[in-house]
Amino acid sequence: MAGDANRVRIVLNFDRKPEVNWFLLRAPHRLVVDFPETDFGIEEKETEPRGLISRVRYGRMAPGHSRMIYTMPGPFKVEEVSVLKNETSPGYRMIADIVSASESDFESAMRERLAAAPDAGTAKEVVKQKPTDDRFMIAIDPGHGGIDGGARGVSGTFEKTITLTFAQELKKSLEATGKYNVVLTRNEDVFLRLDERVRIARENEADLLISIHADAISMRDFRGATVYTLSDRASDAEAAATAARENLSDELAGLTAEEEQDHVADILFDLIRRETHAFSIHFARTLLDSLGETVHLVGNPLRSAGFLVLKAPDVPSVLVELGYLSNPEDEKQMKDPAWRAKAVDSILRAINIFAAARAGG
Numbered sequence: 001m002a003g004d005a006n007r008v009r010i011v012l013n014f015d016r017k018p019e020v021n022w023f024l025l026r027a028p029h030r031l032v033v034d035f036p037e038t039d040f041g042i043e044e045k046e047t048e049p050r051g052l053i054s055r056v057r058y059g060r061m062a063p064g065h066s067r068m069i070y071t072m073p074g075p076f077k078v079e080e081v082s083v084l085k086n087e088t089s090p091g092y093r094m095i096a097d098i099v100s101a102s103e104s105d106f107e108s109a110m111r112e113r114l115a116a117a118p119d120a121g122t123a124k125e126v127v128k129q130k131p132t133d134d135r136f137m138i139a140i141d142p143g144h145g146g147i148d149g150g151a152r153g154v155s156g157t158f159e160k161t162i163t164l165t166f167a168q169e170l171k172k173s174l175e176a177t178g179k180y181n182v183v184l185t186r187n188e189d190v191f192l193r194l195d196e197r198v199r200i201a202r203e204n205e206a207d208l209l210i211s212i213h214a215d216a217i218s219m220r221d222f223r224g225a226t227v228y229t230l231s232d233r234a235s236d237a238e239a240a241a242t243a244a245r246e247n248l249s250d251e252l253a254g255l256t257a258e259e260e261q262d263h264v265a266d267i268l269f270d271l272i273r274r275e276t277h278a279f280s281i282h283f284a285r286t287l288l289d290s291l292g293e294t295v296h297l298v299g300n301p302l303r304s305a306g307f308l309v310l311k312a313p314d315v316p317s318v319l320v321e322l323g324y325l326s327n328p329e330d331e332k333q334m335k336d337p338a339w340r341a342k343a344v345d346s347i348l349r350a351i352n353i354f355a356a357a358r359a360g361g
């Protein structure tokens with residue numbers, strides 16, 4: 001990237017000819033560029049803010065699909081995006097020229113491009129791993145992934161990496177008991193929409209969904225684990241802020257916000273949802289009893305807010321923030337296999353209790 005506050009040129013080199021699609025998003029103003037699946041060999045310093053560009057994200061969206069997102073501090077205009085064959089060296093280069101522009105110019109360009117974009121989403125088929133028996137089915141959801149790195153630790157750890165490692169270790173230990181079927185919403189570094197995570201749990205007829213996260217806030221001293229359940233009104237201001245951060249995932253990945261579907265006003269449906277909610281709270285309490293023996297918890301560790309990933313009406317769901325990546329001690333622990341083994345074991349014990357009660361009742 002080269003330029004100043006009025007004009008910037010982005011040059012990306014490719015080893016083969018990329019098919020490029022781009023569109024614009026606002027709040028904040030962004031240029032989203034889609035490619036076929038790409039191995040990014042980009043050094044961190046090359047994406048440092050410069051000129052018109054205040055932030056760069058990139059990563060895998062789905063099999064066969066990668067994306068880069070350039071955030072600007074204000075409205076801009078894309079003069080040209082072109083892909084050229086290199087004359088003196090092998091490969092191709094993409095060049096994008098961007099200039100600052102008025103809000104109304106940005107608005108009309110945004111609408112024009114969105115209408116032309118083949119698919120701004122990541123719709124894809126979920127392979128249903130249909131349970132072959134009637135064992136208790138647990139969906140584990142490693143938060144974030146791909147282009148959405150999640151929170152960033154003091155020493156640079158990405159939340160998406162911690163959550164995937166933890167989820168895989170939890171799956172292994174659950175399966176070792178022989179009592180459970182386990183499905184991971186993702187098993188690699190790939191982006192998944194929040195509603196896709198819910199859909200995977202529902203399609204696998206999960207008896208429980210556990211979404212794994214690791215938060216970060218500006219208060220460095222703050223540390224400890226928290227368990228969240230779904231509620232319309234947040235239990236407290238911190239819970240509301242955490243849900244707002246976690247719910248941003250789709251937007252960070254450059255997806256346009258979809259209208260939330262109105263739930264069918266159906267008495268039976270409402271009963272199911274209420275029963276599910278009671279089970280979610282029951283499991284959250286059991287989980288905290290067990291976690292509290294091995295892991296440092298925040299004050300009032302059972303909290304609730306409007307997390308989109310907890311919205312399955314028929315799957316008891318909790319979201320666990322293992323700790324704060326913004327706290328050096330917590331970050332160190334989450335990277336420590338011995339600490340994770342203890343936490344995994346606590347969750348396993350809570351699931352044993354919960355599943356036994358469900359089977360008995």
Ligand SMILES: [Zn+2]
Nearest residue numbers: 143150213214
């Ligand atoms: Zn998270």
